[in-house]
Amino acid sequence: MAHNPTPATIARLRLAAQGILPALPATSTSPSPGPVDVVRSLTALQGQDFPGALWSIGLRSGSTRTAVEAAFNRGELVRSNPLRGTLHVTVAEDLGWVLSLTAERMLQGQATRHRQLGISTADLAQVRTISLALLEQSGGRTTREALFAAFELAGQGTKAQRGYHFLFLLCLEQTLVQGPMNGNNQFYVSSQEWIKNPRTLDRPDALAELALRYFRSHGPATVQDFQWWSKLTRKDIRAGLDAVKGQLETVECNGTQYWLAPETAALLGGPEDKKALPGARSVLLLPGFDEYLLGYTDRSAALAPEHAPLTVPGNNGMFKATVVAGGRVAGTWRKAQGTADCERQLAGVVLPEFFTELGPNQHKALDKAAKAYAKFLNP
Structure with missing residues (x-):
């Protein structure tokens, strides 16, 4: 098997790993992935541009926008802040265990900003109570605008991103999550009520699963790529990768080591294999x-x-x-x-x-x- 792909080859291998290319011949008889399969594979899919996130899912699954939206309405997909403080789409059952790895570091990273905005523990407790009461009064779902109005009415200002950071904190602690569709956006709902079967993993298993999923779905990728994507500590990344590296392959490009799934590495073929790597004409x-x-x-x-x-x-x-x-x-x-x-x-x-x-x-x-x-x- 070739072990020294060019950067152009690295790029095309990523198209395959991320499910962007059509099904490969070896798996062409398998059922096409649905929206939930696509998001589960990627674990967390960038979602601050929500219409774009819907197309990211539709592109990989061959689904219509209506079908992708239906997965949100059924409670299978949600949007929250599991990585890097920005919105991502996840499978509902995965959100909790990912946040168990990442939430504390995100809180630490925003601590100075929250002090600047005058957000205290007591303030957060108040908006939490307001949010849950509003959900109870409105049939279990509400909008960002309604939440902000309720915060303001209680004397909790929302200007200068203060309201945004309240919602960020409520999502980080898994009080709220963005769930069913509301036109071109989503309603906020109670995480506890909306996510019916959350997975729970102990920390070593969660680190291993996150590392395996990342390199399988994003590989060829480097340890530095995974660290940037997850914002985990180097110690945690080493622990996660050490637990799963036997299930991955490595290749080298320009002196840098990349990790990837065995089936993605197999697309490189061997010295006598004349098949072309998919994607050259895509x-x-x-x-x-x-x-x-x-x-x-x-x-x-x-x-x-x-x-x-x-x-x-x-x-x-x-x-x-x-x-x-x-x-x-x-x-x-x-x-x-x-x-x-x-x-x-x-x-x-x-x-x-x-x-x-x-x-x-x-x-x-x-x-x-x-x-x-x-x-x-x-x-």
């Missing part, structure tokens, strides 16, 4: 904040340095939706709006902006991807 439309870029601290395998400012303008943390050709970011795209976009739109909905020129076959693949996105929105 053209994909990924949403902003997709795990394909956000899942790693080093994104250079998929994103050229000169294109980074075009993908994340001003390096402000706002990732644009990307056109990915052969595993490399080749441009950005957005939903077409108004008559001015009509001449260049694809499938009546996608407006691309290219960094590099695409060939005729790639344009055909792009048109196919645009039609898939249009079908996701309007089946």
Whole structure:
């Protein structure tokens, strides 16, 4: 088996590991993954751009937006803050054990900010009581706006992100979670009431499971990638990886070691194997904040340095939706709006902006991807 893939190969292996490419021949007879299968595989899927998160799930599962939303309405998927203080989608039963590993460090990281905002333990206790009372009065679900109004009425100001941090803390302690759909967003519900069968894992098992799931779904990835993604301590990362490394493979690229699932490593083939690694001709439309870029601290395998400012303008943390050709970011795209976009739109909905020129076959693949996105929105 080859053990020295190029960065371009690393990128295409990640397309396969993340389930972005179509099913591989060896598994083509298996049932297609549904929305819950996709999120369970990735463990936590970046979710601050909620419509983009829905497309991340739909792209990997072949599901329509309606089908993905139904998984939230059934209580199978939820959105909360399990990683890095930002919103992520998880399978409902996984949220608790992930937070058992990450919540304390997130609290420590925000302690100074909470002091600046004047959020005390007593303040949090008050808004917790208010939130649970409001849920009881409103049939078990409420909106962000209603929560903020109730906080303000009780003298708990919500300006200057104070309200946001109240909700962050209530989600971190698993009082609240974002669950069923509310138009283009979600209602807040009680975590205890909404999540029916939460998994509980002791810390060593949780560390092992998180490490295994990350490298299986994101690999080839480095230990540094996993540390950035999870924000766990180096000691915890070593403990988790040591427990599962026998279930993983390693490859080396430019002197750096990458961990990945055995079935992903098998795509490299052996010295006598002439098969081509899947994805060389693929053209994909990924949403902003997709795990394909956000899942790693080093994104250079998929994103050229000169294109980074075009993908994340001003390096402000706002990732644009990307056109990915052969595993490399080749441009950005957005939903077409108004008559001015009509001449260049694809499938009546996608407006691309290219960094590099695409060939005729790639344009055909792009048109196919645009039609898939249009079908996701309007089946």
